[in-house]
Amino acid sequence: MPNQENETIIELKAISKRYGLGDAESYALHNFDLTVKRGEFIMIMGPSGCGKTTLLNIIGLLDKATSGEYKLAGKSVERISSRKKAQFRAKEIGFIFQSFNLIPNLSVIENVSLPLIYSGYRKTRRLKMADNILEHFHLREREYYMPYQLSGGQQQRVAIARSLISNPSIILADEPTGNLDSRSSHIIMEELQEIHSLGNTIIMVTHNPALTTYATRVINMLDGEIDTDIKTVADQDLPKPGDPEKISVRILSKKRPVELEVDSKTKVVVTGKNVTIEDSSKPKANEEPKEETDSEEHKIEVKKTSKKPAAKPEKKRSRVGKILDKAKSKSKSKKKEKES
Numbered sequence: 001m002p003n004q005e006n007e008t009i010i011e012l013k014a015i016s017k018r019y020g021l022g023d024a025e026s027y028a029l030h031n032f033d034l035t036v037k038r039g040e041f042i043m044i045m046g047p048s049g050c051g052k053t054t055l056l057n058i059i060g061l062l063d064k065a066t067s068g069e070y071k072l073a074g075k076s077v078e079r080i081s082s083r084k085k086a087q088f089r090a091k092e093i094g095f096i097f098q099s100f101n102l103i104p105n106l107s108v109i110e111n112v113s114l115p116l117i118y119s120g121y122r123k124t125r126r127l128k129m130a131d132n133i134l135e136h137f138h139l140r141e142r143e144y145y146m147p148y149q150l151s152g153g154q155q156q157r158v159a160i161a162r163s164l165i166s167n168p169s170i171i172l173a174d175e176p177t178g179n180l181d182s183r184s185s186h187i188i189m190e191e192l193q194e195i196h197s198l199g200n201t202i203i204m205v206t207h208n209p210a211l212t213t214y215a216t217r218v219i220n221m222l223d224g225e226i227d228t229d230i231k232t233v234a235d236q237d238l239p240k241p242g243d244p245e246k247i248s249v250r251i252l253s254k255k256r257p258v259e260l261e262v263d264s265k266t267k268v269v270v271t272g273k274n275v276t277i278e279d280s281s282k283p284k285a286n287e288e289p290k291e292e293t294d295s296e297e298h299k300i301e302v303k304k305t306s307k308k309p310a311a312k313p314e315k316k317r318s319r320v321g322k323i324l325d326k327a328k329s330k331s332k333s334k335k336k337e338k339e340s
Contacts, residue, residue: 007037007038007074008035008036008037008038008071008074009036009037009038009072009073009169009170009201010034010035010036010059010071010072010170010201011034011035011036011069011070011071011072012032012033012034012035012058012059012068012069012070012071013033013068013069013070013071014031014032014033014067014068014069015029015031015032015033015034015058015065015067015068015069015070016029016030016031016032016065016066016067016068017029017051017054017058017063017065017066017224018066018067027224028051028054028224029051029054029055029058029065029224029225030223030224030225031068031225032051032055032068032224032225032226033226034055034219034226036201036203037201037235037238038169038199038201038238038240038241039196039199039200039201039238039239039240039241040201040202040203040216040217040238041192041193041196041201041202041204041214041215041216041217042202042203042204042215042216042217042218042219043204043206043211043212043214043215043217043218043219044056044203044204044205044206044219044221045205045206045207045209045212045218045219045220045221046220046221046222046227047222050221050222050223050224051221051223051224052174052205052221053174053205055221056172056174056203056205058070059170059172059203060089060093060095060172061077061085061088061089061093062089072088086118087118090115090118090119090166091119091166091168092168092169092170093168093170093171093172094163094164094166094168094170094171094172095163095172095173095174096156096159096160096163096171096172096173096174096176097159097174097175097176098174098175098176098178098179099179100147100152100155100156100158100159100179101159102147102155102158102159102162103147104146104147104148105146106146106147107143107144107145107146108134108139108142108143108144108145108146108147108150108158109127109130109131109134109143109144110127110130111147111158111162112130112133112134112143112158112161112162112165113126113127113129113130113165114162115162115163115165115166116129116130116165116166119166129165130143130161130165131143133161133164133165134158134161136161137157137158137160137161137191139154139157139158139161142154151184152179152180152181152184153180153181153183153184153187153188156176156177156179156180156184156188157187157188157191159176160176160188160191160192160195164195168200169200169201169241170200170201170202170203171192171195171200171201171202171203171204172203172204173192173202173203173204173205174204174205175205175206175207176188176192176204177189177206177208177211178206178207185208185211189211189214192204192214193214196214196239197239198239198241199239199240199241200241215232216231216232216233216238217229217230217231217232217233218230218232
């Protein structure tokens with residue numbers, strides 16, 4: 001998928017979802033239009049039966065619209081085969097449900113690693129990745145518990161970890177706090193806010209108006225259509241994927257350690273006694289120079305801790321070599337006895 005700032009990731013035009021025929025005909029969605037930018041946190045509200053869950057299912061490629069056009073990352077989903085849709089769901093879309101949907105006879109770590117089966121990872125690799133993400137959610141000590149041994153809030157955090165295991169760019173959450181108390185709801189929303197700050201696009205359905213403070217955009221639905229659409233954050237202020245992280249580097253020398261902080265896009269090269277720090281924003285030799293910046297290349301001299309060359313490892317002698325060495329030492333000792 002392209003990785004551009006503020007690009008349109010989801011585009012719905014005149015989407016309708018019809019159920020029944022004749023007198024029993026009804027619409028869950030009717031001529032529904034929606035454009036979603038990458039990095040938005042959209043909260044969808046509305047009364048029961050207004051089409052919120054149907055909308056999520058269509059966006060998540062779990063259901064198909066009766067009419068209208070749906071473009072995902074600039075490509076019409078009508079042209080995507082069922083196999084490609086399944087692959088896209090496995091890699092790019094994470095689902096969080098109100099009822100957790102954990103498999104009861106699998107442990108926590110097995111539930112979290114489950115989506116990676118469709119990505120072709122071996123079991124050892126899947127469990128290692130699941131272990132790493134559970135540590136982030138402070139659930140590592142419970143990774144071999146069964147779902148029934150966890151509280152509701154813990155089960156929802158496991159469900160969120162499972163939705164993030166394949167590093168999706170879109171998170172679809174259907175009432176993720178609906179079955180939780182206020183304290184657990186706050187913890188879950190804080191986790192989702194942290195995920196959003198990394199540049200993920202989140203579309204969440206809720207009935208709780210107090211949760212809208214976490215959103216960058218609030219949509220109210222009524223009878224399968226958008227009633228109100230309010231943006232609280234401008235597109236240019238949305239979090240962007242791939243923002244550099246700060247990394248602390250500690251260089252040990254004989255006299256005193258040198259500490260510095262760089263971002264993840266900065267290249268740190270250690271050669272001999274020199275440490276070279278190159279800013280990625282600095283143009284390369286074959287590139288046209290850009291506007292001057294304050295970034296320069298710095299060199300930090302680190303003295304060697306020992307002037308003596310490292311001792312060479314002794315070569316292993318064969319059994320015959322050892323016997324010859326023993327014979328030579330005996331002959332030398334006999335010569336010394338004769339001379340004396």
